[in-house]
Amino acid sequence: MDSTSLNQICRLMALCARVGRHPRFEQELTRQLREFTAWEALPAQAELHGMGPLLWHHLQGAAIPESTRRTLRGLYLRDRALNQVHTQTLLELLDLLGPAGIRPLVLKGLALAWQAYPDPALRPVSDIDLFLAKEELLPAVEIMRQAGYRFEDLPACPARLPKGLNADSPTRNEVSTHIELHHYDPAHRI
Numbered sequence: 045m046d047s048t049s050l051n052q053i054c055r056l057m058a059l060c061a062r063v064g065r066h067p068r069f070e071q072e073l074t075r076q077l078r079e080f081t082a083w084e085a086l087p088a089q090a091e092l093h094g095m096g097p098l099l100w101h102h103l104q105g106a107a108i109p110e111s112t113r114r115t116l117r118g119l120y121l122r123d124r125a126l127n128q129v130h131t132q133t134l135l136e137l138l139d140l141l142g143p144a145g146i147r148p149l150v151l152k153g154l155a156l157a158w159q160a161y162p163d164p165a166l167r168p169v170s171d172i173d174l175f176l177a178k179e180e181l182l183p184a185v186e187i188m189r190q191a192g193y194r195f196e197d198l199p200a201c202p203a204r205l206p207k208g209l210n211a212d213s214p215t216r217n218e219v220s221t222h223i224e225l226h227h228y229d230p231a232h233r234i
Contacts, residue, residue: 049082053089056080060102061095063161077106087115094168097123101166124165126219130154131164133213133221134172140191146184148174151226171222178227181205185225193223 056076059069090096096119103116134154141148151174157167176184182205185195192214199205205227213221 045082045085049085050089052076052080052082053086056086057090057093057095057099060098063098063101063166065102073102073106077103077108083109083112086112087119090116091119096120097166097168101163120165123168124163125217127154127157127164127167127169129216129219130169130172130221131158133216133223137172137174137188137213137223140187141184144183144187146176146180146187148176148180148184148225151175171224173224173226175226175228178205181209181225181227185209185211188223 059072059076062069086099087096090099096116100113100116100120104113131154134150138147150172153167153169154164154172157164157169161167185198188211189195193211196210196212197206198209207226207228209225211223211225213223
C-alpha cells in the first residue's frame with residue numbers, strides 16, 4: 045500500500061474513532077470521503093486496528109463501494125456476535141462467583157463496551173478482564189475450575205501468585221472466551 049492510501053486510511057480512522065457526531069464531524073467526514081480512494085485497503089486496516097464496527101457505524105449511510113460496505117458490516121456483525129458470547133460468559137461467571145461473595149470489577153473492553161458506547165458491538169472485545177481482591181483469587185479459581193474453566197500456568201505454590209491468571213471458558217456457540225483475572229498484592233509490587 046502506498047503512503048497516500050495509508051495516510052487517507054489513518055485520517056479516516058482517526059476521525060471515526062469516536063461514537064458521537066456533530067456538525068464539524070459531518071463536514072470533515074464529507075470532505076474526507078469525497079477525496080478518499082483507498083477503499084480496497086480500508087477493511088483490512090480497520091480490522092487490524094479494531095475499527096471495523098466504528099467505521100461501519102459512521103459510513104453505513106455514506107456513498108461507499110458496496111464491497112467495502114459489506115466487509116465493514118460483516119466486521120460489525122461478527123463483533124456483535126462475539127460480544128454477546130463474551131457478555132453471556134461474564135454474566136454466568138458473575139453468577140458462579142456471587143454466592144461465594146466474590147464480586148470482581150470488570151475492566152477495559154467489555155466494561156467500556158456497555159458503559160461508553162450506544163451499541164456494545166462498536167467496541168470489539170477479545171477477552172474479559174476481571175480485578176479481584178487477592179484473597180478472592182484462589183477461591184475464584186477453584187469455583188471456575190469446577191465449572192469447566194481451563195487455566196494456563198497455575199502456580200504450584202499459591203503463596204506467591206502472579207499479578208494475573210489466564211483462563212478459558214467452556215465453549216459456547218463454538219467460542220471460548222479468554223478471561224484474565226488480575227489482583228493487587230501490596231506486598232508483591234514487582
